[in-house]
Amino acid sequence: MLAALISAFAMTLIVGLRYLATSGFFAWLTQKVRPGLYAALKPQIGREIKWSLLSAAIYGVPAGIVTWGWDTQGWTLIYADIADYPVWYLPVSIFLYLLAHDAWFYWTHRLMHRPWWFKAAHAVHHESRPPTAWAAMSFHPWEALTGAVVIPVLVFCIPIHVGALAVVLAIMTLMGITNHMGWEMFPKFMVNGILGNWLITATHHQKHHDAYRGNYGLYFRFWDKVCGTDLGLGHWKLHSTGDSSHHASSGIDGQLT
Ligand SMILES: [Zn+2]
Numbered sequence: 063m064l065a066a067l068i069s070a071f072a073m074t075l076i077v078g079l080r081y082l083a084t085s086g087f088f089a090w091l092t093q094k095v096r097p098g099l100y101a102a103l104k105p106q107i108g109r110e111i112k113w114s115l116l117s118a119a120i121y122g123v124p125a126g127i128v129t130w131g132w133d134t135q136g137w138t139l140i141y142a143d144i145a146d147y148p149v150w151y152l153p154v155s156i157f158l159y160l161l162a163h164d165a166w167f168y169w170t171h172r173l174m175h176r177p178w179w180f181k182a183a184h185a186v187h188h189e190s191r192p193p194t195a196w197a198a199m200s201f202h203p204w205e206a207l208t209g210a211v212v213i214p215v216l217v218f219c220i221p222i223h224v225g226a227l228a229v230v231l232a233i234m235t236l237m238g239i240t241n242h243m244g245w246e247m248f249p250k251f252m253v254n255g256i257l258g259n260w261l262i263t264a265t266h267h268q269k270h271h272d273a274y275r276g277n278y279g280l281y282f283r284f285w286d287k288v289c290g291t292d293l294g295l296g297h298w299k300l301h302s303t304g305d306s307s308h309h310a311s312s313g314i315d316g317q318l319t
């Protein structure tokens with residue numbers, strides 16, 4: 063029991079430090095690539111870091127307990143010997159995790175935009191106007207809980223190699239940060255091509271933060287397209303000065319799905 067608690071505490075530290083390191087790196091990169099983009103957003107960035115570190119604790123506890131259970135109790139379907147499953151299953155398992163996470167995120171995100179849930183929880187995430195690289199985990203604790211359970215539940219349902227799981231977590235972290243950092247890192251031909259048509263990058267998620275509705279997906283545009291909530295790609299010129307006044311008018315009524 064004590065070992066499980068220590069594992070939960072250690073994982074909280076790891077998630078928190080990983081957030082500070084990766085968001086810090088992309089904030090630094092933003093300063094290099096788009097100087098001054100965050101200049102007017104200092105108080106907001108302070109709030110984003112506060113909420114994100116709280117989320118790190120909420121993500122760390124279930125992840126740490128499951129890691130302890132995997133290591134000492136034989137829990138989960140995580141495997142370490144690459145020969146346990148065919149090699150082709152490695153990319154398939156990564157894809158299955160992303161698909162499952164995306165579906166869960168889409169529907170919980172839509173729920174979060176119902177008026178009661180929005181006021182109680184999701185408004186915290188939308189306080190970022192526009193979001194920055196520090197906003198990747200800026201969630202109210204209720205919302206952080208809905209995200210924190212995903213991977214710890216999936217490892218009991220879908221077999222995955224420990225290295226493939228690391229890839230899933232890396233994609234989750236990178237896309238979470240870059241989709242909020244206020245500029246597009248992929249070249250235009252990719253964003254406007256097949257890749258951007260099916261995968262969600264910053265240009266797509268920025269539109270969600272602009273409109274307060276639509277574009278609810280996490281990795282794929284599949285659910286948004288199927289459910290008619292896809293608003294298309296956003297535009298960047300509005301964000302070049304850090305001015306957030308254009309968001310005000312779309313705020314309240316836009317909360318409704
Ligand atoms: Zn939202």
Ligand SMILES: [Zn+2]
Pocket residue numbers: 187193242267271
């Ligand atoms: Zn967001």
